[in-house]
Amino acid sequence: MGVSEIAAQIGMPKSGAHRLLQGLVAEHYVSRRSAGTYSVSIKLWELGSAALFGFDLRRKADGVMEALMENTGETVHLSVLDGYQVVYVHKVENAHPVRSYSQIAGRVPAHCVATGKAMIAFKTSGWLDHAVQQLVAATPRTITRPAAFLAEMQKIRSCGYAVNRGEWRTGVNGIAAPIFDGTGAVIAAIGLSGAHDTLNEQRLGELSEQVRQTAQDLSDDLGKSAPHASLLGVINRWGALV
Structure with a gap:
């Protein structure tokens, strides 16, 4: 035209x-x-495909998020990564959620929360080397030393889940696991968050396998319909919209 x-x-x-x-x-x-x-251009097609996939991601995750909340009694988050930030795309709250902690489309530094750490742990070494130069403390427990943070990333890759011990909000803990697509790329993360009194160190360990298995189930489901890896950058860039 x-x-x-x-x-x-x-x-x-x-x-x-x-x-x-x-x-x-x-x-x-x-x-x-x-x-x-x-x-x-093809970029508009990619953006549309990413948006459709985002809706599919939430639709497929909704049931397992409800089940995870019922089984654990903790608030469940579904997040994607946008640069060095986490974007919350879906949330299922328990009866007594931690107020002012998160909201749909809200953003937080990825290095401070469990869903963020679960995703960035699988980034390339070059990406992580750049990220560790930007670690800012949100609480006294935020990991800001590059060597300690890289060691944390290695631990997450080994065990398959990430833990937040009051690193974003004092007294609020979390645990999360990455969600992979059919190409093996991390596209999202699912996790629990709650007050330290109920989601303490012992309980974090007890719930780790359930969270990891939930993420694995979603990965298996999404692997059947996930977009080609070339769309992942579009999904991440427009995570707040999808």
């Missing part, structure tokens, strides 16, 4: 439509052809 036709379709002056198209071309959402016409 040409600029004039596009302007007429969207009810915008031709000059405004041209500026809009230039912005979309710059972001690679639209391609300009030699004849002066424009067409949508």
